[in-house]
Amino acid sequence: MDLTDKRILVVGAGVSGQAVCKFLITKQAKVTLTDTRSREQIGQVTEELSKLGVTLILEKYPQVQKDQFDLLVMSPGVPLTVLPVVQAKEAGITIIGELELAYRFAKAPIVAITGTNGKTTTTSLIGQLFRDANFKTLVAGNIGLPLISEIENYTAEDIVVAEVSSFQLETTKKFAPRVAVILNVTPDHLDRHGSMEEYIKAKSMIYMHQSTSDYLVLNYDDPTLRELAKDCPSQVIFFSRRHILDKGCFVQDNQIVVNGDGGFEKVTEINSLRIPGAHNLENALAATAAAYAMGVSATNIANTLRDFTGVAHRLELVTTINGVDYVNDSKGTNPDAAIKALESYDVPIILIAGGKNKGVSFTDFAKKIKERVRVLITLGVHGYQIEEAAREQGFSQIYAVENYTQAVKLARQHAKPGEVVLLSPACTSWDMFRNFEERGDLFKKLVLGMQEKE
Template sequence: MEFKGKKFIVVGAGISGIGAVRLLVNRDAIVTLYDGKLDEETIKGKLDSDLANVNISTGEFSKDLIDNNDVMVISPGVPIDKDFIIDFKNAGKEVIGEVELAYLCAKGRLIAITGTNGKTTTTALVGEILANYFKSSFVVGNIGNAYTLEADKMTDDTVTVAEISSFQMESAKEFHPAVSCVLNVTPDHLDRHKTMENYTACKMMVTKNQTEDEVCVLNYEDNILREEAKKLKCKITYFSSKSILSDGFYLDGKNIVKSVEGKSEVLLSTDDMKIVGVHNAENAMAAIAVSDAIGVPMDIIVETVKNFKAVAHRIEYVDTINDVVYYNDSKGTNPDATIKAVEAMDKPIILIAGGYDKHVSFADMAKVLVGRVKKLVLLGETKHDIEAEAKKVGVDDIVMVSSLEEAVKVSSESATAGDVVLLSPACASWDMFKSYTQRGDLFKEYVNKLK
């Protein structure tokens, strides 16, 4: 893409939006920064002195902004079906996402990791593996720093791993990773994507431009991905927690195995890992497959996997109080994530769940609670929906609360020695909190007050 002298409008004055502005200014583009929710002084306060010549626009998106700009750069939080974006496109103008812009400006090789669940853990693990082998590596996207902030630091020798969301792929065109990975596809964000078909299509956009010499890592046990694999031009490497594969990576009992043309090699045991649960064995296999594809020696990969610790807010151990173990899984923002968290526990569970309504079903999740969850503590917009599905399958020890602090109090009073109190909401946090991070931090704070 040509940048010099071209007129760009960046929508959204968040951290990644400011990063996009800087990328464009560094390439001699003419830049306007628009944010309909902030005033001009607030936006100016976010800009360093070297960005003082950037035009700032606030309030309603006017027709002048369409007429006076050539390309629009949008943040992932802005749906592409917004009226002003449609109007911009209808005027024959180009709309790209911040991730697309960062990709166009960056150098080196890119690994793109997506999926409904597990992408933060997998990306973080791949990031550690890359750092242990390559001289220049970056972790960007939803984890680490914004891709737009790091792109100008990359060289031809850099290897970057990016955690990619479905939102970020809505406007992808030239985005082209050397290695892609789709961990799984289960219902999520249907409030925005409307259908599973649309959601799946956005996830698979990471593979769109890959060639026959490049690699996509897929979960063999995901039926949707097995179907999508038939459409791909690139090489496919599968991983599986249930099936023995003649080619790929699989879990045989507790052993993670690599198989090439039927010849298998045990790489490590899950007992050697610090992250627990079958879902984390899947994350580890995906990370191993990705790192192997990008050229990291297997001994470095295996040693890093053995020493990798869980990321914050993903089945994160908080404390043990009166022989009750507390886990923070605030990043469990959909039912499938909560299923994995519940299945990872080997003790009776008091589950704290509920939150922002993304219009997904809790029926499958409710079935998994049977025999595992002794008490269900519910809060947020979805608490009645979860309650209804839980009662259908015979889970009837349910308490409704109005705050997370109350949820922790009720859970601690109900718990007996040997129990687990698990925060795994199965929902986003936006009904009561700024982010899943804030929700998780508050949970840890309330648990610490129990001492």
């Protein structure tokens, strides 16, 4: 992909857009960056980009006319309904995202992971599997580090492990990872995609351009994903927590096993996993299948699975105070993720939930609250929706608060030894925080501050 002197409009000045601009400048492209935010809102990085030669159009998007740009590169946070995209489509200008751009310059094989829930944990685990198997490994993408910023530093002998979102996948044209993994698909981001059909279509782009020499790892226990296998151009490897498979990665006699081209192999006992919950068993199965497809031995996989303790903000044990475990699951940004968190514990739970809803129902979440939660503490712009859903299920031990200081204080007052105080919001953080990390960090700070006063 020759970008020399190409006129490129980058839409969105977030972390991804900034990384794209810096990369394009190294390729001698003529780069324009646009964002509806002001220079002050974006910060000092605008000065750095200006010095590199990037033209900035801020506070409003430019009109895009035919022959004005050769390419548009979208940041994943910007919907494809914005005016520059509509105009670019009408003008016949190619539109791609940062993921597609990075793929065009990738030399290393890519293992890409998507799904509604479990992406970050599984991506981190797969990255660790390859590192422990002595591969030079890049872990990037939706997990925090833009792929474009490091992609050229890895060769055909290395491995790139990428967490990819539906927002990133919907702007791909040729993206074809060596191994694609889809963990699960449940309602999420419907405010952006409009329907489940469109959401599934975006997720499906992870394998749409694969060849017969590539692999697609799918959750056999998810009927939607089982259907996707019928139209897949690559080799499907199923994983299952509930079924014994003729071929694939599954649980048998309380062990993770693989039945593949190399025959039947035992990997490790499921009790040896250090990440809690049935959903994390599924993540481990998916990671095992992906690593096995790339030639990592069962012995190496077992060693990593026994050592891996998870990621921050995902069922992260902050501390134990007076016999009460305080757990940070700030990354539980939708009801399905929060349901999985609730299912990970067999003791009474004091649940802190709420934030900004993404256009999904809280009914199933409320049913699980009634089943597993003793006290519910709600907050955030759509916390009242969780409260209403819970009351409809006959659950009444609910307290609405205004902020996290109040939430943690109230949780402590209600929690009894042997119970869990769980932050699993079932919502995004965008009403009160910049991201789920900031939300989780505040929760941890408040909990640890409370411990210091003991």
